[in-house]
Amino acid sequence: MPFSLSHPARHELVIKKSRFIACVESVTGREEALARVAQLKAVHPDAAHVCWALLASGQSAAHDDGEPGGTAGRPMLEVLRHQALEGVMASVVRYFGGVKLGAGGLVRAYTDAVAQALLTAEKIPLIQQAQLACSVPYALEGLVRRELELAHAQLLDVAHGSVVTLRFALPATQAAAFTARLSENGRGQLVWLDGDTCAG
Structure with missing residues (x-):
């Protein structure tokens, strides 16, 4: 059974001085997700990246926003799929701390940030x-x-x-x-x- 979220949930990780601010929330589709990303970029103008993933209305999307290909959006999307979520987007705002994490480190950071946010989220079944x-x-x-x-x-x-x-x-x-x-x-x-x- 697919689930959505009753309200947004957030989590912040700091790894080697980089801040990863994750948010998972319900959205109706791609248009709403893009509007939310634009809002995040406006709120965090100094952030290095605003990466996101979406599962809604039978569509999926993953965006790395300048991170090496496949190290941010896709791992975040896999977390949403693993949790059987629908009508949900995950976003992670990254403030670069000056230390490169490597591809494996980035995948772990983005995956963990979203997974930790989902631990505090209240899931509701989609009927x-x-x-x-x-x-x-x-x-x-x-x-x-x-x-x-x-x-x-x-x-x-x-x-x-x-x-x-x-x-x-x-x-x-x-x-x-x-x-x-x-x-x-x-x-x-x-x-x-x-x-x-x-x-x-």
Whole structure:
């Protein structure tokens, strides 16, 4: 089962006078990760490197930001994969201390910084969500809303036209029983529209 993080977690290592400031946090995708990297570079203008790795929306990315190829981003990405994380980025800000660590030393430093940050992180399971949509006459909108509330479903969108169209999400494991109950209560006036399934 994939996991995300409830809130960002940080850890700092000092190795031969170099500071490695690691952060692991949840992100929606590459765009948010790049914005976060830009923010880190603005906050740490004197840092030698801001390396990062990302696992989100079925995509992965690893960036060494000037460190020797494969010594920073990829090892950080492997830590995220090993922990079965999704929708998470790891970043490490490095302040160079004047002593070169060598390729092996860099891999260990970046791996350890991220692994230590993850030790303090609270992981939350990603539950597969089913997104459903139905249309009903206006007279049944209240009934559908009550059923959604009882099922703790998340109402995503409501459109009022000749009928009321509601889009919502709930755990995929509850979808079949919920649709059966709602269809029965809808007395043949409820129409199901195409939906899809996603992690959330």
